[in-house]
Amino acid sequence: MKTKAFLFAILVASSAFAQSVIINSPGKKLTVAIRNATIVPVSSATIPNGTIVFSNGLITAVGASVSIPSNATVIDGTGLFVYPGLIDAGSHVGLEEISAVPGTVDTAELGDINPNARAEVAVNPHSNVIPVTRVNGITSVVTEPEGGIISGSSAMINLAGWTPQEMTLKAPLAMHIHFPRLRTNAFDEQPQDEEAAKEAAKNYTKQIDKLRDTFKDAQAYSKASAAHVKRVDRDLILEALVPVVEGREPVVMHANLERDIRAALKFADEFKLKVILADAEDVARVIPELKSRNIPVILGPILSMPPREDDPYDLIFTNAKALNDAGIPFAIQSGDAHNARNLPYNAAACAAFGLPKDIALRSVTLAPAQIFGVADKVGSLDTGKLANIIVTDGDPLEIVTHMKHLYIAGEEITLDTNQTLLYEKFKARP
Amino acid sequence: MMNEMICHSEPGGAPEGQSAARNPRLLTTTTARPRLSAGDSSPRYTPPGFRRLGMTACVVALIALGAFAQDIVIRDATILTVSHGKIEHGSILVHGGKIAAVGPNAQVTAPANATVIDAAGKFVTPGIIDTHSHTAVEGSVNEISLPNTGMVRIRDVLTNEDIDVYRQLAGGTTTALVLHGSANPIGGQSQIVKWKWGHPISEWPISDAPRTIKFALGENPKSSNFRPPPGIPAQYPQTRMGVEEVIRQSFTDAKDYIARWDDYDAKKKRGENPIPPRHDILMETMVDILKGKIDVHSHCYRADEIMMLLNVADEQGFKIRELQHVLEGYKVAKEIAAHGVGGGTFIDWWGFKAEAYDAIPYNVALMTNAGVLTSVNSDSAELARHLNQDAAKAMKYGGLSEEEALKLCTLNGAKQLRLDHRLGTIDVGKDADIVIWTGHPFSTYSRVETTLVDGEILFDRTRDLAARKQLAQEKKDRLKKEADDEAKNKKKPGAKEEDKPEVAIEN
Numbered sequence: 001m002k003t004k005a006f007l008f009a010i011l012v013a014s015s016a017f018a019q020s021v022i023i024n025s026p027g028k029k030l031t032v033a034i035r036n037a038t039i040v041p042v043s044s045a046t047i048p049n050g051t052i053v054f055s056n057g058l059i060t061a062v063g064a065s066v067s068i069p070s071n072a073t074v075i076d077g078t079g080l081f082v083y084p085g086l087i088d089a090g091s092h093v094g095l096e097e098i099s100a101v102p103g104t105v106d107t108a109e110l111g112d113i114n115p116n117a118r119a120e121v122a123v124n125p126h127s128n129v130i131p132v133t134r135v136n137g138i139t140s141v142v143t144e145p146e147g148g149i150i151s152g153s154s155a156m157i158n159l160a161g162w163t164p165q166e167m168t169l170k171a172p173l174a175m176h177i178h179f180p181r182l183r184t185n186a187f188d189e190q191p192q193d194e195e196a197a198k199e200a201a202k203n204y205t206k207q208i209d210k211l212r213d214t215f216k217d218a219q220a221y222s223k224a225s226a227a228h229v230k231r232v233d234r235d236l237i238l239e240a241l242v243p244v245v246e247g248r249e250p251v252v253m254h255a256n257l258e259r260d261i262r263a264a265l266k267f268a269d270e271f272k273l274k275v276i277l278a279d280a281e282d283v284a285r286v287i288p289e290l291k292s293r294n295i296p297v298i299l300g301p302i303l304s305m306p307p308r309e310d311d312p313y314d315l316i317f318t319n320a321k322a323l324n325d326a327g328i329p330f331a332i333q334s335g336d337a338h339n340a341r342n343l344p345y346n347a348a349a350c351a352a353f354g355l356p357k358d359i360a361l362r363s364v365t366l367a368p369a370q371i372f373g374v375a376d377k378v379g380s381l382d383t384g385k386l387a388n389i390i391v392t393d394g395d396p397l398e399i400v401t402h403m404k405h406l407y408i409a410g411e412e413i414t415l416d417t418n419q420t421l422l423y424e425k426f427k428a429r430p
Numbered sequence: 431m432m433n434e435m436i437c438h439s440e441p442g443g444a445p446e447g448q449s450a451a452r453n454p455r456l457l458t459t460t461t462a463r464p465r466l467s468a469g470d471s472s473p474r475y476t477p478p479g480f481r482r483l484g485m486t487a488c489v490v491a492l493i494a495l496g497a498f499a500q501d502i503v504i505r506d507a508t509i510l511t512v513s514h515g516k517i518e519h520g521s522i523l524v525h526g527g528k529i530a531a532v533g534p535n536a537q538v539t540a541p542a543n544a545t546v547i548d549a550a551g552k553f554v555t556p557g558i559i560d561t562h563s564h565t566a567v568e569g570s571v572n573e574i575s576l577p578n579t580g581m582v583r584i585r586d587v588l589t590n591e592d593i594d595v596y597r598q599l600a601g602g603t604t605t606a607l608v609l610h611g612s613a614n615p616i617g618g619q620s621q622i623v624k625w626k627w628g629h630p631i632s633e634w635p636i637s638d639a640p641r642t643i644k645f646a647l648g649e650n651p652k653s654s655n656f657r658p659p660p661g662i663p664a665q666y667p668q669t670r671m672g673v674e675e676v677i678r679q680s681f682t683d684a685k686d687y688i689a690r691w692d693d694y695d696a697k698k699k700r701g702e703n704p705i706p707p708r709h710d711i712l713m714e715t716m717v718d719i720l721k722g723k724i725d726v727h728s729h730c731y732r733a734d735e736i737m738m739l740l741n742v743a744d745e746q747g748f749k750i751r752e753l754q755h756v757l758e759g760y761k762v763a764k765e766i767a768a769h770g771v772g773g774g775t776f777i778d779w780w781g782f783k784a785e786a787y788d789a790i791p792y793n794v795a796l797m798t799n800a801g802v803l804t805s806v807n808s809d810s811a812e813l814a815r816h817l818n819q820d821a822a823k824a825m826k827y828g829g830l831s832e833e834e835a836l837k838l839c840t841l842n843g844a845k846q847l848r849l850d851h852r853l854g855t856i857d858v859g860k861d862a863d864i865v866i867w868t869g870h871p872f873s874t875y876s877r878v879e880t881t882l883v884d885g886e887i888l889f890d891r892t893r894d895l896a897a898r899k900q901l902a903q904e905k906k907d908r909l910k911k912e913a914d915d916e917a918k919n920k921k922k923p924g925a926k927e928e929d930k931p932e933v934a935i936e937n
Contacts, residue, residue, distance in 0.1 A: 096781075097781065098781055098782075098783060098784055098786075098787055099781065099782045099783065100649075100654075100655045100782060100783035100784065101783070101784055128781075129781065303812065303815075303816065304812055305594070305597070305811065305812050306597075309593045310593075310901070310905065312894075312898060313596065313597045313600045313894070314600075317877075337781070338779070338780050338781040338782065339778060339779065339780075341778070342778070344874075345819060345874045348874030348875055349874065351874075351875050352868075352874065352875050352876060352877040353877065357875065397874055397875075398873060398874055398875075399819055399822040399823055399825075399826055399872065399874055400822055400825050400826055400872055401826075402826065419780075419790040419791065419792065420792075422760075422788060422790050422792075423760075423790055423792040423796070423827075423828070426760050426761055426763075426796060427792075427796060429761075429764075
């Protein structure tokens with residue numbers, strides 16, 4: 001036992017100095033058992049005094065009475081809580097370093113139609129945003145492009161790894177469409193300006209037409225490909241849309257206000273798209289439409305202002321409850337890069353306004369994993385899933401909770417960030 | 431959140447409340463905001479004689495709903511006093527807009543006609559104080575045209591119709607320093623107000639609050655992330671060197687201005703008949719800063735520019751009251767403390783621009799531990815709705831005690847605004863700015879139930895929920911009336927069919 005404890009101490013100490021981890025390197029995987037902890041698997045009932053074991057990056061056992069392998073590093077979890085790592089259903093983590101410095105931002109490509117832009121190729125594994133995000137318990141994020149109308153495809157990434165490939169759980173994950181919005185800036189200042197209104201309506205129609213034409217072309221391209229028409233003129237833009245028009249890849253439709261959501265749904269109906277609705281501040285107004293189409297929703301950021309002056313002050317806080325009451329699946333996103341770390345507090349804000357706490361937790365763990373089709377890998381503490389695990393001294397949705405251990409794909413990850421290093425440095429300033 | 435930040439910090443960027451989508455048509459045709467029973471009737475203390483004399487049905491209704499500043503007693507709450515610990519099963523008596531008594535239930539007696547708020551199981555704190563706000567400003571917060579615009583005043587452009595004020599009351603915020611923007615090294619004069627929603631704007635400024643002015647250092651005043659439109663020349667300064675020079679020059683000019691007037695006064699005293707110097711409002715502002723009559727609140731990020739400001743202030747002989755944002759304050763915390771300067775910051779925003787890349791959430795703890803009077807503030811109408819959570823983060827990042835953390839959003843801000851004799855704690859004699867929370871204010875699962883300002887309930891969730899149906903109906907009725915009127919006008923002979931866009935626009 002003494003030897004084992006000593007070995008573990010060395011392992012922990014050495015991992016504390018590692019900046020990141022090797023996820024796929026063989027022979028480096030630990031077998032770890034955390035026992036006497038309160039285990040919250042999310043997929044099943046909380047185990048008050050349980051044990052979780054993981055080995056070679058995967059969870060091998062979870063339960064009240066689990067036998068611990070002889071080679072396992074054992075962690076006493078007395079007084080601690082074990083949760084699945086949290087998942088941010090929408091972010092720019094890894095794509096954005098300093099927002100105001102364009103050279104460090106890779107979120108928006110030029111032009112309206114960029115389905116062939118892929119988030120995972122631009123993820124910087126060594127971004128300082130990544131450690132800052134994961135030490136608040138977020139072990140995976142959807143990282144996504146946001147420019148133009150068809151912005152490109154997102155990726156689900158783990159927040160540890162030496163290369164983007166090591167980090168990537170699934171890519172392309174979903175095609176992101178920022179559905180055209182009918183707006184005019186002039187309207188704010190000149191409500192009577194009919195010209196500005198007409199101009200906005202014209203631009204809107206143009207954008208919708210452009211989107212529709214692109215999708216019709218993609219349908220034709222798909223049919224031609226299926227008919228094995230020999231091509232000499234491959235079109236990578238349309239190729240990227242083929243799995244989308246064939247219903248194999250979901251579309252995340254970003255639409256906020258009621259009219260935009262309805263227009264987006266109509267468009268999705270026309271092309272028989274597999275849709276995930278995102279942003280959706282007016283979601284409570286379209287519940288029957290979502291229900292009948294079986295469309296899941298990505299809400300957030302929750303800590304944001306209602307869109308209209310005469311909206312109830314708690315409009316955004318109460319959307320999650322409305323969806324939950326209607327039985328519509330939903331997940332929560334930060335929509336952020338630097339403060340994606342505040343994802344858990346966005347989920348908690350829904351619980352402050354009527355959403356059951358366990359559903360709030362699910363909305364940042366299992367729900368996003370299910371919505372994006374990666375629930376076989378992440379989202380809950382179940383045998384066979386990746387060991388993305390957080391060990392805390394309390395509810396991770398509470399600010400005052402502290403992270404004690406963090407595992408991504410079974411590797412213990414340092415809790416150091418550039419921010420903690422600056423803290424230590426200046427705390428020690430004479 | 432990040433986008434708001436940029437919007438705020440960029441010179442010329444409108445404050446969030448102004449950039450948010452709005453529909454002026456709704457503003458003119460409906461009362462597009464939740465209203466408490468007080469409505470627009472300027473509810474203030476009503477002498478008992480008046481009640482006896484003219485009791486219209488309306489007045490009776492208002493009194494019944496507690497709209498007047500009548501006695502209120504909050505019962506059986508967990509009171510976080512900030513000044514003297516926690517009182518379990520405590521009561522607070524509010525009389526004449528002030529806290530008249532506070533203590534365990536049994537020790538607080540209330541008049542029979544006092545409105546009783548049963549706060550069993552709930553938490554009570556002082557109103558949240560936000561020392562960095564741009565809410566309730568009509569139009570831009572930046573007079574962007576000159577490097578020194580100390581002559582302009584935010585108080586001249588305050589509006590009492592910004593819905594974000596109500597939303598902040600719903601997050602427990604009751605007092606704010608409404609600042610000029612950060613487009614110039616020396617910006618306009620700012621204004622300390624209470625969020626007196628439903629009152630005329632003349633009642634919002636706190637009467638005995640100090641005058642304040644905004645300074646700004648770094649990327650914003652040097653226009654780093656902002657270029658003037660084509661044809662407009664770039665504005666001086668473009669470097670941190672220039673920022674310092676503008677400040678030094680301004681105070682040098684102010685001293686010359688003082689000398690000219692001293693000279694004039696001396697000549698007059700000697701019986702000469704001198705020509706008086708030209709009055710200059712800007713110079714008079716600078717003189718008042720030198721005389722300590724105006725408190726300086728300076729936007730800053732990097733440690734070097736903080737040191738620059740402290741040094742130029744020493745050299746020129748003026749004081750800095752509060753460093754705003756002060757994201758790298760932790761790097762020079764002991765120098766800030768030695769100058770007796772305060773720091774107000776958002777706790778975890780970072781990376782939105784180059785000068786915010788070394789921002790760390792431990793800043794608040796490091797500054798506090800170094801002896802800097804530190805507060806958390808918002809710079810955002812949205813963040814101002816949950817400054818309690820920013821305070822809680824100072825426990826998470828850097829391990830401040832619960833008591834220290836709570837001061838960050840209450841007493842410390844009050845001290846920075848030099849209003850701690852009135853605000854920031856639950857103590858007898860202080861203003862009855864009180865927030866009732868469903869749980870501990872540091873829990874993310876808590877929300878605000880009721881907010882009092884000067885003893886008057888200006889937010890109450892139960893009332894808010896009850897009013898929604900009526901407001902929705904009112905909006906419907908007014909829109910219908912507008913449509914009907916329009917239809918009627920069209921029928922008149924000679925009326926023209928108006929061009930309408932094919933698709934209706936809403937924003």
